[in-house]
Amino acid sequence: MVTELQEKGVSRRVLLKELEAQLSEDLAYESGRILGSMCTKPHSFAAQVYRKYIEKNLGDPGLFPASKQIEREAIQMLGSLLGKTDAVGHIVTGGTEANILAIWAARNLHGGKQGDFIVPASAHHSFDKAADLLGCKLVRVRLNDNFQVDPAAVREAISPRTFAIVGVAGTTELGVVDPINELAEIAEKRSLHLHVDAAFGGFVIPFLDNAVKEHLEFDFRLSGVSSITMDPHKMGMCPIPAGGIFFRDEEMASAISTNFTYLCGGETVHQTIVGTRSGAPALATWAMLKHLGRAGYRKVLKRCMKLTHQLVAGIEEIEGLAVVSPPTMNVVGIKSDVIDAEILAQQIRTLKWAVALFPKHIRVVVMPHVKSSHIKNFLDDLKQITEALNR
Ligand SMILES: Cc1ncc(COP(=O)(O)O)c(C=O)c1O
Known part of the structure; x- marks a missing residue:
């Protein structure tokens, strides 16, 4: 459907409601499903x-x-x-x-x-x-x-x-x-x-x-x-x-x-x-x-790195998966010797996880919006997918 500019304007209330409805299809950082982006929810x-x-x-x-x-x-x-x-x-x-x-x-x-x-x-x-x-x-x-x-x-x-x-x-x-x-x-x-x-x-x-x-x-x-x-x-x-x-x-x-x-x-x-x-x-x-100063940014990064290590430890426990290289920062490449990266990405995306795909691996970026529970749920899904694909 093509949207043409109408002659008569529409009230703010109606438009805000319409926007809210239309934009509900976008992913939100709070959902915890965005694991592949290098952006995050801006600080309030x-x-x-x-x-x-x-x-x-x-x-x-x-x-x-x-x-x-x-x-x-x-x-x-x-x-x-x-x-x-x-x-x-x-x-x-x-x-x-x-x-x-x-x-x-x-x-x-x-x-x-x-x-x-x-x-x-x-x-x-x-x-x-x-x-x-x-x-x-x-x-x-x-x-x-x-x-x-x-x-x-x-x-x-x-x-x-x-x-x-x-x-x-x-x-x-x-x-x-x-x-x-x-x-x-x-x-x-x-x-x-x-x-x-x-x-x-x-x-x-x-x-x-x-x-x-x-x-x-x-x-x-x-x-x-x-x-x-x-x-x-x-x-x-x-x-x-x-x-x-x-x-x-x-x-x-x-x-x-x-x-x-x-x-x-x-x-x-x-x-x-x-x-x-x-x-x-x-x-x-x-x-x-x-506002944050050096100490504030250090704290943010410390938390991201802790979660990054949680993710890496979890990946290493899943048979058939491995990290591409030990992460220097809060970016983790996940690869498999048995499953093509594209198939892995497709399966994990079907479960509504937003991860990035590169030729030989998928990428997770542990940004400030990511929580420990998100990592845990992601690892559980990864485990199920790899087990099913390995069978
Ligand atoms: C290393 C590097 N350089 C440049 C860019 C481009 O940044 P932007 O998307 O803000 O234009 C990116 C984006 O992810 C990046 O990872």
Whole structure:
């Protein structure tokens, strides 16, 4: 049925009722069935701030200079987690926009030539979008046995056309952290831009136990790192759309600047893809960071990791199932030697569990909305399915 715009308006009450009825088919985080998403229910305080400041437009910062200043402060706080309070960045629409911005800047910094950039085989598909949009070639290179990019493969793939390397700190499929320190060395030696996609891991690694994160260097403390993606709308518990792009310095960020004067606020500089953009996500991010502080985020992550270990222990007890690799963060790949991942996903989805599917495994992300009882119920269903399929 096609919905055409009607001549006469409808009352708010009727429409709210209609929306509620129609939207009841959407999954809700509270149901506990969403186990495969990297997003979660926004924290109630972040949602409150977001709603209150819905009209702010950071695309016209001359009109909203105070909002712009709050965005700057949010970037500084996030920068302090990434080892550089004076990193230059923006709260953007998500990890996809942030990754495209990084590749765009790297390409322009290298004379705008339409060369190649190298990404791990595990890189998010936003880099395919970046390559297509920017007219560049993306070169995917192999992973090692731990599902990290193989630095030797990166070295082999570098050619005179290469302008950037990408490393991932928290891969989409398994939450694996690439050897960013080795990539940073390569990048420095070959004068290449190194972009670190920490869209998910950026809000995880800084809050892991010291002994664990010591081995997971990924940020501006490594001098070869040029830019980082880190998304508040994933483990930061901020409302969508809140991604984060960070450049080491203004020169890099200004490689994608457009300057113009027609807006009411006068002289304006944009360093994002979108023009008009809501300030609400930036204000919500600022409020969340201040509200939870480092201790609050550590607590959230500690709980997620505890449940992650509960899940892993449960998987190991189910005959025919195994985890793909011991999880570094709250992302778990589940595989089977006897059942095809696609069939496993199909069966578990029939039981109304929302999990992600990759070629050889299904993925669970233990986000803040997940409870111990959800994991237990999920494990019970997984056990039944595998037993039935094994029979
Ligand atoms: C590592 C990584 N980078 C980038 C993205 C893209 O983020 P978004 O969906 O916010 O655009 C994702 C999404 O899951 C991701 O896992």
